[in-house]
Each structure stands twice: as structure tokens, then as C-alpha cells.
Amino acid sequence: MDYVGEITAIKAQKNNQGRCSIFLDGEFFIGVDAELIYKFNLEKGHKLSEDLLDHIIDQEDFIKAKEAAFKLLSYRQRSRREIEDRLAKKGFDFGVIEGVLKVLDRLNYIDDRKFARAWIRDRITKGFGPWRIKGDLRNKGVAKKIIEEELASEYDFGLEYDLALKYAKKKEGRYLGLDDIERRYKLSGVLKRKGFSFEVINNVLDDLLKN
Structure with a gap:
């Protein structure tokens, strides 16, 4: 088994008590979540193998990804895909992201x-x-x-009509100097960009511009 070095000290970080610094052969080597010290039974005098180091780094990434996901959810609800994409952009690999999503599923944090x-x-x-x-x-x-x-x-037709009419009335003042055809064209574009259907847009404009 290949060894990276011997653990000569494990110290809590001054600026973050939830993380620890691991020293190998008298030199700072890596900072990890304090939870991993206990999970992997790391102690002074233990020799750190490459395989164990890989496991620690994987778990460190998992903890960071999980914290990032919780932070995203603290602002508002998110879709599964949204969380997946945001974690991927932060550089976490597929396996780590899948693990985090499973945790969120168990906690009913994503639906x-x-x-x-x-x-x-x-x-x-x-x-x-x-x-x-x-x-x-x-x-x-x-x-x-x-x-x-x-x-x-x-959503139903009545609600959509009411919202579209309210929005059209709010915007129609800026087009009062235009002829009816141009006004209809401009207001139609405004309502379309807001996401209303063609049927509702036509009904609203028929009623709004009929006078």
C-alpha cells in the first residue's frame, strides 16, 4: 500500500471550528470537515494511504456539495434539475451530485x-x-x-384574461399617439412577451380597442 505520509498533527482551524487542518510529516497537508476526522478515525501517528486520502477527498467534496445545495434551497425552492446544474457548474462530479440528490430526496427537500x-x-x-x-x-x-x-x-382562461387586460391597460398609455393598427401591434407584442396566449391577447385587444 502506498502511503502519502504520517499524520503529525490535527488542529481545528481558527477561523472555522467546523474544519480541521491535517499535518503530514510536520507540514500542513490538507483542510477537511471535522466530521471526517471522526468518520475515518484519523489520529496523530497514523499513516495516511493514498486510497484513504482519495476517500477523504471524495467525502469532502460530498459535504461541500451538500452544503451548497442546502444554501441554494435556503433562498427558495428549486427543481431537481436546477440543483443538479448549479452543482455541476461549481465543479462537482456526477457521482457526488447524485449522492447529494439522494440525501435531498430522503429529506423531502426537492419535489x-x-x-x-x-x-x-x-x-x-x-x-x-x-x-x-x-x-x-x-x-x-x-x-x-x-x-x-x-x-x-x-390557471384558467378567466384569470389569464383578467391579468392580460390589467397589463394592457397599464401599458396602453405609451401608445396613444399611434393609429389603431400600430397600437394593436405594439400591445400584442407586449402581451406576448409577458407570456399570454394568442387567444387571450386577441380577446383583450378586441375589448380594449373597440372604442
Whole structure:
């Protein structure tokens, strides 16, 4: 078995009591989460093998990835895909990310259906149309079936019409100097970018511009 060196000291880090510094042969070698000192029974005088070091580094990455995931979830709910992508961007490998997702599953911290429902309700309060919401959720990796079911339970034609009409009234003042065709074209673009359907847009503009 190949050895990296002998552990000559293990010290708690001054600026972070949750981490420890490991010294090999009198020199600082690596900083790790304090939990790993106990998990791997690391003590002064033990020889650190390359295999054990690999396990420690893997577990260190897992702990860091788990903490990063918890931090993401502390701000708001996330989709599974969103957490996976964010951890990948931080440089964690596939195996570590999968391990973290399993932990989050056991704790019921990720649920794409609950995430979609909360996202839809939040975006409704901000006046977004269903097509914009659907696109956002697709980009976050939520399954099409879940998106459609949750949208159907939270959004109907009447609500979409009311939100679109309110938004159109808010924006129509900037186009009062234009002729009817140009006004309709401009307001249609505004409502489309907000995520409303063509059917609702046409109904709203028919009613708003009929006078």
C-alpha cells in the first residue's frame, strides 16, 4: 500500500471550528470537515494511504456539495434539475451530485411538483402569462406532464384574461399617439412577451380597442 505520509498533527482551524487542518510529516497537508476526522478515525501517528486520502477527498467534496445545495434551497425552492446544474457548474462530479440528490430526496427537500406549483403561484402574482411560466419551468427541467397539470389547476382562461387586460391597460398609455393598427401591434407584442396566449391577447385587444 502506498502511503502519502504520517499524520503529525490535527488542529481545528481558527477561523472555522467546523474544519480541521491535517499535518503530514510536520507540514500542513490538507483542510477537511471535522466530521471526517471522526468518520475515518484519523489520529496523530497514523499513516495516511493514498486510497484513504482519495476517500477523504471524495467525502469532502460530498459535504461541500451538500452544503451548497442546502444554501441554494435556503433562498427558495428549486427543481431537481436546477440543483443538479448549479452543482455541476461549481465543479462537482456526477457521482457526488447524485449522492447529494439522494440525501435531498430522503429529506423531502426537492419535489418538482411542489416547486412548479409555488413557481406558478408566484408568477401569477407578478402578472405573467401561462406560456412564459411554462417556458421558465421547462428551462428548469420540470417534466412537461407536471407543468401542464399544475398550470391547469392554477390557471384558467378567466384569470389569464383578467391579468392580460390589467397589463394592457397599464401599458396602453405609451401608445396613444399611434393609429389603431400600430397600437394593436405594439400591445400584442407586449402581451406576448409577458407570456399570454394568442387567444387571450386577441380577446383583450378586441375589448380594449373597440372604442
